Amino acid sequence: MSIQFINLTINNIDKEHLCCAISDKKHKDGVFAKKEWLKERIAEGHVFRKLDEKGKIFIEYAPLEKAWVPIIGDNYLYIYCLWVAGSFKGKGYAKQLIEYCINDAKDKGKYGVCVLSSKKKKPFLSEKKFFMKYGFEVADTAGNDYELLALSFNGKKPYFSESAKKMKIKNKEFTIYYTLQCPYISNCIKEVKEYCNKNNIPLNLIAVDSLEKSKNIPCIFNNYAVFYNGEFETNHLLNESFLKKKFNL
Incomplete structure (x- = not known):
């Protein structure tokens, strides 16, 4: 067959x-x-x-x-x-x-x-x-x-876009831009929220829920983007072990 x-x-x-x-x-x-x-x-x-x-x-x-x-x-x-x-x-x-x-x-x-x-x-x-x-x-x-x-x-x-080339934001908090396009993201966001709450880490989640928002994101983006201390860090989907290794949180 x-x-x-x-x-x-x-x-x-x-x-x-x-x-x-x-x-x-x-x-x-x-x-x-x-x-x-x-x-x-x-x-x-x-x-x-x-x-x-x-x-x-x-x-x-x-x-x-x-x-x-x-x-x-x-x-x-x-x-x-x-x-x-x-x-x-x-x-x-x-x-x-x-x-x-x-x-x-x-x-x-x-x-x-x-x-x-x-x-x-x-x-x-x-x-x-x-x-x-x-x-x-x-x-x-x-x-x-x-x-x-x-x-x-x-x-x-x-x-x-010009915004994508900035690769920086003013907010210094741990920040994640995300869509629900990838089926792994819902659970990823859940794990990150739980970890940050448990460790008293300020977390800024930005849902990219429209075409207009996606076209104006301040970094490269393919459905997920992470900033820390105002700098773009990764497009890697995060879990608890990755958070510990990447950010030493």
Whole structure:
């Protein structure tokens, strides 16, 4: 039996699993929130394409104008995530998924495809080397490490907003900007709140709940961003052990 890819739609989203959080009960609320967020985005051209198997094999992208990221550009597709994990690696699935996205962009008359990456591999960001194989180039940079990669079909390229390049805020408290786009975030926020309350650590949570807010975030953003002492620290989803190690709290 050949393995097939499927796209989530309004008609199948309630019965289909989300690849990145399949069976872990602690992410149940996050999966529900993600699906509710997706239901509104699908009508905007958001694509969630996955292998029709129980595993973490998917690509997620959207028209850049509607993508919840502080990136500006006309007529591009923005890739939020491309993930192939576990025993499914090495079978050409990532190649099939990126080629589907590129062809979809061309079929829709887009100017290109872009994705957030970094000079050196970072958690929760796409790997630069993989995209360079398909002709992606660095279109813009932010901070010391972060890069916007773009595959342009006509020479025009997207760029980070001016706010995204600041990578600083005035508030010195431990601050997290977040959306409910990722199913892991609900539980992550819960763990961070519990840890900060237990240790009397001031915590400033900023829910990014609209396209307008996402386009004006003061740092790179792909659904999560952490500041400490006014400086951008990481896009890594935090838990108690990570908090202890990263911030010595």
